[in-house]
Amino acid sequence: xxxxxxxxxxxxxxxxxxxxxxxxxxxxxxxxxxxxxxxxxxxxxxxxxxxxxxxxxxxxxxxxxxxxxxxxxxxxxxxxxxxxxxxxxxxxxxxxxxxxxxxxxxxxxxxxxxxxxxxxxxxxxxxxxxxxxxxxxxxxxxxxxxxxxxxxxxxxxxxxxxxxxxxxxxxxxxxxxxxxxxxxxxxxxxxxxxxxxxxxxxx
Amino acid sequence: xxxxxxxxxxxxxxxxxxxxxxxxxxxxxxxxxxxxxxxxxxxxxxxxxxxxxxxxxxxxxxxxxxxxxxxxxxxxxxxxxxxxxxxxxxxxxxxxxxxxxxxxxxxxxxxxxxxxxxxxxxxxxxxxxxxxxxxxxxxxxxxxxxxxxxxxxxxxxxxxxxxxxxxxxxxxxxxxxxxxxxxxxxxxxxxxxxxxxxxxxxx
DNA sequence: CACAAAAACGGACTATAGTCCACTTATGGC
DNA sequence: GCCATAAGTGGACTATAGTCCGTTTTTGTG
Numbered sequence: 001x002x003x004x005x006x007x008x009x010x011x012x013x014x015x016x017x018x019x020x021x022x023x024x025x026x027x028x029x030x031x032x033x034x035x036x037x038x039x040x041x042x043x044x045x046x047x048x049x050x051x052x053x054x055x056x057x058x059x060x061x062x063x064x065x066x067x068x069x070x071x072x073x074x075x076x077x078x079x080x081x082x083x084x085x086x087x088x089x090x091x092x093x094x095x096x097x098x099x100x101x102x103x104x105x106x107x108x109x110x111x112x113x114x115x116x117x118x119x120x121x122x123x124x125x126x127x128x129x130x131x132x133x134x135x136x137x138x139x140x141x142x143x144x145x146x147x148x149x150x151x152x153x154x155x156x157x158x159x160x161x162x163x164x165x166x167x168x169x170x171x172x173x174x175x176x177x178x179x180x181x182x183x184x185x186x187x188x189x190x191x192x193x194x195x196x197x198x199x200x201x202x203x
Numbered sequence: 204x205x206x207x208x209x210x211x212x213x214x215x216x217x218x219x220x221x222x223x224x225x226x227x228x229x230x231x232x233x234x235x236x237x238x239x240x241x242x243x244x245x246x247x248x249x250x251x252x253x254x255x256x257x258x259x260x261x262x263x264x265x266x267x268x269x270x271x272x273x274x275x276x277x278x279x280x281x282x283x284x285x286x287x288x289x290x291x292x293x294x295x296x297x298x299x300x301x302x303x304x305x306x307x308x309x310x311x312x313x314x315x316x317x318x319x320x321x322x323x324x325x326x327x328x329x330x331x332x333x334x335x336x337x338x339x340x341x342x343x344x345x346x347x348x349x350x351x352x353x354x355x356x357x358x359x360x361x362x363x364x365x366x367x368x369x370x371x372x373x374x375x376x377x378x379x380x381x382x383x384x385x386x387x388x389x390x391x392x393x394x395x396x397x398x399x400x401x402x403x404x405x406x
Numbered sequence: 407c408a409c410a411a412a413a414a415c416g417g418a419c420t421a422t423a424g425t426c427c428a429c430t431t432a433t434g435g436c
Numbered sequence: 437g438c439c440a441t442a443a444g445t446g447g448a449c450t451a452t453a454g455t456c457c458g459t460t461t462t463t464g465t466g
Contacts, residue, residue: 025413025462052452063416068454070414129339134453136336140386167391167399174378183343188370196370203406228432228443255422266446271424273444337423 032070035060039077048126053077075134078127079142086144089120093151106159107202113151114176114201118194121181129178139177149173172201235273238263242280251329256280278337281330282345289347292323296354309362310405316354317379317404321397324384332381342380352376375404 038060042051053074057067071077098104099112121128132139139145153169174180175197184193227235241263245254256277260270274280301307302315324331335342342348356372377383378400387396 022412022463027461028414031414053454054452057416064418064454065416065456066414067416073454133336133339136332137382137386139382163402164395164399167387167395168402170383170387170390171378171399171403174380174383175374177377177380177383179340179342180373180377180380183340184370184373187373192367192370196367196374199366199371200374200403226433230432231444234444256424257422260446267424267448268426268446269444276424 028070031060031062031066035062035067035070035077036080039081043081043127048078048130073135073138075131075138075142078131078134079144082124082127082131082144085120085124089116090144090147092116106155110152110155110159111198111202113148113155114198117148117176118181118197121176121178122185122190122194125178125182125185129182132178145173175200231273234263234265234269238265238270238273238280239283242284246284246330251281251333276338276341278334278341278345281334281337282347285327285330285334285347288323288327292319293347293350295319309358313355313358313362314401314405316351316358317401320351320379321384321400324379324381325388325393325397328381328385328388332385335381348376378403 035056039051039056042055042059053067054064056077057064060067067077071080092100093113095101099108100116102109104112131142132145149169152172153165156163156165156168156172181193181197184196188196238259242254242259245258245262256270257267259280260267263270270280274283295303296316298304302311303319305312307315334345335348352372355375356368359366359368359371359375384396384400387399391399
């Protein structure tokens with residue numbers, strides 16, 4: 001990924017505690033907003049495929065270099081657009097009500113996570129697919145993926161003591177990959193796709 | 204995929220039973236062989252990534268158009284190179300000795316399949332990855348994938364009567380995707396990656 | 407305010423997958 | 437052997453992701 005500017009993408013941010021990094025320049029912030037707005041509009045109008053990075057740059061009125069400097073690559077742009085929703089889900093996991101949040105037994109939390117993630121995924125399938133497949137191996141480098149993976153590994157350690165939680169968490173998440181769900185939904189529809197994945201993951 | 208010439212790619216073929224299709228032209232066969240040899244050589248020398256289709260065409264001494272007409276796209280070239288080994292595995296499944304072949308209980312056949320497929324996959328990880336990721340959704344269109352999927356679905360129907368075998372078979376195969384195994388192996392090594400996938404699939 | 411360093415900008419440039427089509431060549435019927 | 441025709445060929449062309457670097461803008465410091 002490798003962003004340059006400060007991390008937090010979306011909206012507001014607490015008045016910057018004693019300044020960790022230099023703080024984002026005004027023109028940079030302006031352009032980031034322009035790009036995100038332009039990308040959202042184009043994706044809405046023409047669908048996620050069928051929008052080139054050139055088109056986004058043109059619509060935003062910035063140069064290509066700016067676009068790539070800010071978002072790294074196509075996958076990074078998708079990640080930025082998804083950022084806000086994913087933060088919500090992450091917050092619910094870390095400190096929301098059980099069973100998605102802390103407090104319920106691990107097996108129930110896992111089930112709640114799968115359901116919540118499927119909901120999120122099916123709501124933004126194209127965008128997530130773009131974020132995961134724009135460059136090879138992108139999926140496994142995205143911050144959000146690391147988060148889901150870590151969360152599932154912790155639950156597995158609790159639910160199945162003695163299992164090799166790290167790689168098992170990856171394997172459990174594999175059927176939730178956007179490309180896989182896209183194929184599954186296309187062939188069987190949302191309902192059956194959802195159930196099959198739940199059945200496998202919750203075993 | 205959409206090949207033009209007759210299906211069977213590799214080596215020998217029974218003297219063509221009463222000619223279904225016109226039969227492949229001599230120059231076409233010659234060029235196919237040249238391309239496959241060139242691709243195998245380049246992949247061996249420089250690794251699967253870092254070889255462009257232009258490079259393959261140049262090494263084979265054919266034009267780009269020929270290359271794409273014959274193999275469709277990069278994914279198709281990889282499929283052709285894997286063809287022979289995959290036929291072996293398919294033959295073993297259809298008519299080899301149990302438990303991989305017919306005769307054993309479904310659960311055992313499933314375990315045998317996963318082990319055999321992992322063996323095949325880990326032996327050709329880069330090439331399979333290229334065949335699955337060269338174009339979006341390629342994995343789910345490859346003939347070999349349809350075969351594995353169908354096989355697993357049949358076994359699931361027998362092993363877990365009443366389950367929705369079609370989509371469940373897809374979900375079971377998801378952790379066996381080349382891109383996923385590549386990430387898993389890079390992070391945990393072959394042994395742990397293998398075990399985690401077995402544990403999930405045979406759960 | 408003026409200025410220097412740092413950061414950001416933008417568009418020309420490269421690399422590569424995949425398309426198109428005017429031209430060449432093999433093949434099977436006569 | 438000759439020819440009509442279907443099949444095959446090759447390379448110029450397009451589209452698109454991503455890089456590079458000389459120029460411009462911001463910022464904060466004296």
